Amino acid sequence: MDAIVKKLETFATKPPLPVTERPSQTEVESAVNTLLRWIGEDPSREGLLDTPKRVAKAYREMFSGYDKDPADELGRTFEEVAGFDDMVLIRDITFHSHCEHHMVPIIGKAHVGYLPDGKVVGLSKVARVVEIFAQRLQTQEAMTAQIAGTIQDVLNPRGVAVIIEAEHMCMAMRGIRMQGSSTLTSTFTGTFRDHPEEQVRFMTLLRAGAKG
Template identity: 70%
Template sequence: MDAVIKNFPIGDDKSGRPSQKEAEDAVRVLLRWAGDDPEREGLLDTPARVAKAYRELFSGYDQDPEDVLGRTFEEVAGYDDIVLVKDIPFYSHCEHHMVPIIGRAHVAYLPNGRVLGLSKIARVVEIFGRRLQTQETMTAQIASSIDETLRPRGVAVMIEAEHMCMAMRGIQKQGSTTLTTTFTGAFKTEPAEQVRFMTMIRGRG
């Protein structure tokens, strides 16, 4: 299903996406199902607002991380040590219940002759965050996209996030945090590099 709607702009008939009207009608159905009246004054504009919000919240389907990562820089004056961007905030949605995932990502790589603009790493996190996700998948996607495009000596990604599906429903445990990691290259094969990554994240290095 992901391949059907990915890489097409919203509104393109080739995407197979419903129209704006169909999306708004679906919101009205959900409002009725929840027990409210979509025709009451306070909810009259809600379907349009929800459709507009979803267009923004799930805009990652219309962006390709390869486009963001395409431009790299080779003038690095011989720098070949860890490049780390930490505490990148993101907001995503759980693919199981479509409720928010709120967290931060830490992304590092070991250059192999080329480096990325630092803002591009944050952009990649945002692209994958603005899709329906599991935290495990998102962690792996960020690492894989950087690894495949930049071809560094290694990539390390850690995500720390709170899942509203645990806080608002089900077990209802507020404040619990889920942590996931993905390592490639030297970060995977050399434990000392993992330790350095973790130490830098925790602000002790």
């Protein structure tokens, strides 16, 4: 796991560069037209006339994470926290992403905790880190490690804990069509990784909040 997190930290702090230059709006709309014809539709019928334009606009929004650096969201920190140095836990950060294998939705929640080492960050900034990574083609395993790696690398806390639970539409809509199943992934760094009791405390607080 350490090797995986280490490998992903570099990727996490800087958005990946496109392999090629982005196509034009016209090229994107033409590609959507091709897909419509491929599935058996008639792109010229009234209900589909503006679909290529709408799809291009939707994709620009849903995959806007490629244009943003998650590390920037953690740039402003606060050191005057009245000596607080215990766990910060942000539960139930909802997100929508897309799997990189079939480009269908992943819908889930992220739970992020960290142990500050002299500085904390605004709670909404952690949620923004989750959102930025979600707005890229993803695997749940990679996204979990990317979030933890970015927070660890930028804030340098004593440890980071990330748990993601999500439903994958590639399982619900195709293949085995198993609806309602969820996948759980976790990544722990620093104190959370080295001291199992801190993992237990993280999970205890997570469950306590869920019951509340």
